[in-house]
Amino acid sequence: MVATPIGNLEDISPRALESLARADAIAAEDTRVTARLLEHHRVQGKLIAVHEHNERRAADSIVEQLAQGKTVALVTDAGTPAISDPGATVVARARAAGFKVVPVPGPNAAVTALSASGIADGPFLFAGFLPARPAARRKALDALSALPYTLVLYEAPHRVVECVEDMSAALGPERTLVIARELTKLFEQIHRCRLGEAADWLRAEADRRRGEFVLIAEGPAARNESAKPDWERVLTTLLGELPLAHAVKLACKLTGAKKNAVYARALQLARAANSRRS
Ligand code: SAM
Numbered sequence: 001m002v003a004t005p006i007g008n009l010e011d012i013s014p015r016a017l018e019s020l021a022r023a024d025a026i027a028a029e030d031t032r033v034t035a036r037l038l039e040h041h042r043v044q045g046k047l048i049a050v051h052e053h054n055e056r057r058a059a060d061s062i063v064e065q066l067a068q069g070k071t072v073a074l075v076t077d078a079g080t081p082a083i084s085d086p087g088a089t090v091v092a093r094a095r096a097a098g099f100k101v102v103p104v105p106g107p108n109a110a111v112t113a114l115s116a117s118g119i120a121d122g123p124f125l126f127a128g129f130l131p132a133r134p135a136a137r138r139k140a141l142d143a144l145s146a147l148p149y150t151l152v153l154y155e156a157p158h159r160v161v162e163c164v165e166d167m168s169a170a171l172g173p174e175r176t177l178v179i180a181r182e183l184t185k186l187f188e189q190i191h192r193c194r195l196g197e198a199a200d201w202l203r204a205e206a207d208r209r210r211g212e213f214v215l216i217a218e219g220p221a222a223r224n225e226s227a228k229p230d231w232e233r234v235l236t237t238l239l240g241e242l243p244l245a246h247a248v249k250l251a252c253k254l255t256g257a258k259k260n261a262v263y264a265r266a267l268q269l270a271r272a273a274n275s276r277r278s
Pocket of ligand 1: 006079212
């Protein structure tokens with residue numbers, strides 16, 4: 001299982017190139033796409049086609065080749081095979097027949113987008129492509145909306161506006177959304193906004209709706225995390241009006257924040273205020 005670039009043809013490891021060069025056959029999703037990659041890196045290889053419609057048949061022929069002692073490299077058009085892409089059936093058949101399956105890691109659009117999203121490290125849920133039909137997509141989003149995870153989706157350009165509108169309706173307009181477009185390519189764009197602003201941002205320029213998209217919506221837990229300073233605001237206001245212990249007690253009551261943290265911050269603020277006065 002050899003991962004290939006998601007745009008920039010240079011994003012491929014020496015080990016991946018060596019695996020392709022050494023394989024007796026390269027099973028590819030679209031042989032023309034892989035032929036361009038091989039040509040760019042001056043690697044020669046025997047290409048065979050494995051697309052979604054013939055994955056079962058291709059799996060049988062790959063297992064036959066493995067049985068003859070051959071090595072088969074499996075690639076898709078872009079990124080990591082079997083991630084919103086063909087490959088899983090071939091792997092399952094090859095494993096079931098007792099053959100070793102070796103992953104050769106590399107690019108993946110979801111992880112590439114997450115790494116540059118600025119969304120805090122934490123659990124995320126990769127949901128791939130949501131259903132294309134609006135009713136099914138909304139139902140899927142409703143089911144995902146309560147989960148305490150950052151949500152990572154793939155979406156096609158002609159559906160991206162309706163998808164962010166449905167996301168805003170299901171997850172709420174306040175959550176942060178990162179729109180990662182054309183990653184590693186010439187027109188790469190990574191835009192961060194609130195979900196409620198995303199459709200307008202996309203509509204504002206036709207280019208913003210072109211290319212390939214990863215959508216990342218911050219989870220509700222992460223949003224609470226970033227809303228944490230709220231207790232600080234409440235505390236600061238109360239400290240201006242009340243004695244410290246009373247302000248701390250009330251800030252905890254109003255915001256649900258932990259007493260130790262609020263008390264420590266109140267002492268810091270009081271000390272800073274005193275030193276400004278002296
Ligand atoms: N197996 C691939 C991977 O590991 O990321 C995903 C293949 S899936 C068929 C294609 C989708 O991945 C695109 O529609 C888009 O949502 C996302 N994608 C792939 N390349 C991308 C890129 N360069 N920039 C943004 N999204 C990309």
